[in-house]
Amino acid sequence: MKPKIAVSNCLLGVNCNYQASHNRDDFVYKELAKYVEFIPFCPEVIMLGTPRETIRLVKIDGVERVIGNATGKDYTEELSKISHDLIANIMKEENLCGFIFKSKSPSCGVERVKLYSQKGNLEPYTTAGVMAKMVIENYPNLPVEDNNRLLDPWLRENFVMQLFAYFDFLQFKQEAKKMGDLVVFHTGYKFLMMAKSTKAYNELGRIVANRDKLSFEEILAEYEKLFFESLKLKNSRKKSFNALQHMYGFVKDFVDESEKSAILEEFEDFKNGTNPIISSVSLLALFAKKYDVKYLQGQKYLFPYPKDLRLRSDIKAFK
Numbered sequence: 001m002k003p004k005i006a007v008s009n010c011l012l013g014v015n016c017n018y019q020a021s022h023n024r025d026d027f028v029y030k031e032l033a034k035y036v037e038f039i040p041f042c043p044e045v046i047m048l049g050t051p052r053e054t055i056r057l058v059k060i061d062g063v064e065r066v067i068g069n070a071t072g073k074d075y076t077e078e079l080s081k082i083s084h085d086l087i088a089n090i091m092k093e094e095n096l097c098g099f100i101f102k103s104k105s106p107s108c109g110v111e112r113v114k115l116y117s118q119k120g121n122l123e124p125y126t127t128a129g130v131m132a133k134m135v136i137e138n139y140p141n142l143p144v145e146d147n148n149r150l151l152d153p154w155l156r157e158n159f160v161m162q163l164f165a166y167f168d169f170l171q172f173k174q175e176a177k178k179m180g181d182l183v184v185f186h187t188g189y190k191f192l193m194m195a196k197s198t199k200a201y202n203e204l205g206r207i208v209a210n211r212d213k214l215s216f217e218e219i220l221a222e223y224e225k226l227f228f229e230s231l232k233l234k235n236s237r238k239k240s241f242n243a244l245q246h247m248y249g250f251v252k253d254f255v256d257e258s259e260k261s262a263i264l265e266e267f268e269d270f271k272n273g274t275n276p277i278i279s280s281v282s283l284l285a286l287f288a289k290k291y292d293v294k295y296l297q298g299q300k301y302l303f304p305y306p307k308d309l310r311l312r313s314d315i316k317a318f319k
């Protein structure tokens with residue numbers, strides 16, 4: 001089973017934009033496509049077909065309206081209704097793990113969508129597209145990005161990690177029956193969470209400890225909320241270095257001097273931005289296997305998503 005991602009159809013090479021052309025995104029279409037199932041959508045093609053007049057967002061009496069550039073027609077209600085219905089259908093999909101929107105579109109842009117005044121001037125601030133805004137406001141913990149932001153290796157790595165961890169939780173939840181299951185799940189995410197936020201990790205640990213003796217269902221709901229919120233946090237080079245050092249603690253009593261210096265040198269190279277993190281985690285994975293350190297082998301942080309995506313081979317994937 002693969003995670004499902006709702007995607008602006010033009011990013012998949014479908015000729016649905018206003019020119020009856022597409023905006024195919026190679027990372028989404030060629031790379032990510034191997035590991036996820038897409039749920040395509042295009043609100044504007046439902047509304048106006050293709051080719052069609054372009055639309056823009058105009059602030060009228062303090063409210064953002066959708067206005068046709070050629071006709072001046074107000075499409076706000078129509079586009080909102082179509083977007084609402086599309087989202088409602090998409091959210092029914094089992095294992096839906098996120099959205100990837102086409103950037104800058106008045107329907108799909110996640111941020112930096114141009115907003116005009118009634119006189120036709122640009123407002124001093126930008127906004128989000130109609131459908132993207134609905135998703136962000138109603139499903140704040142769902143992984144959401146646009147194709148332009150995904151060009152940034154740091155945002156890309158964080159998004160893909162979030163996506164696969166989100167999927168992992170959904171699958172875990174289907175099978176989970178008792179506290180022991182949650183303890184095992186949480187243990188596997190120890191260092192992935194630590195690389196995002198020590199506070200979040202400790203807070204999740206507090207929930208799992210269940211000192212108030214809540215029911216499993218109550219604990220699971222509380223854990224899910226915080227787990228998804230925490231997954232949205234971006235990692236940093238400093239926090240990741242900290243997580244690597246903690247992971248090293250589980251092999252340090254087994255490795256010999258030359259292995260120790262190889263690992264620590266690699267960590268330093270990562271910290272200094274000389275080497276990508278993949279070298280450090282690969283070394284840790286190697287020694288965890290060599291010395292049969294099961295606890296470390298079970299850490300999601302070593303390989304949080306398909307290795308072939310090669311996102312951790314990029315130095316710029318960490319800031």
Ligand code: SF4
Binds near residue numbers: 043
């Ligand atoms: S940006 Fe959105 S509305 Fe525009 S063509 Fe792509 S999917 Fe359709």
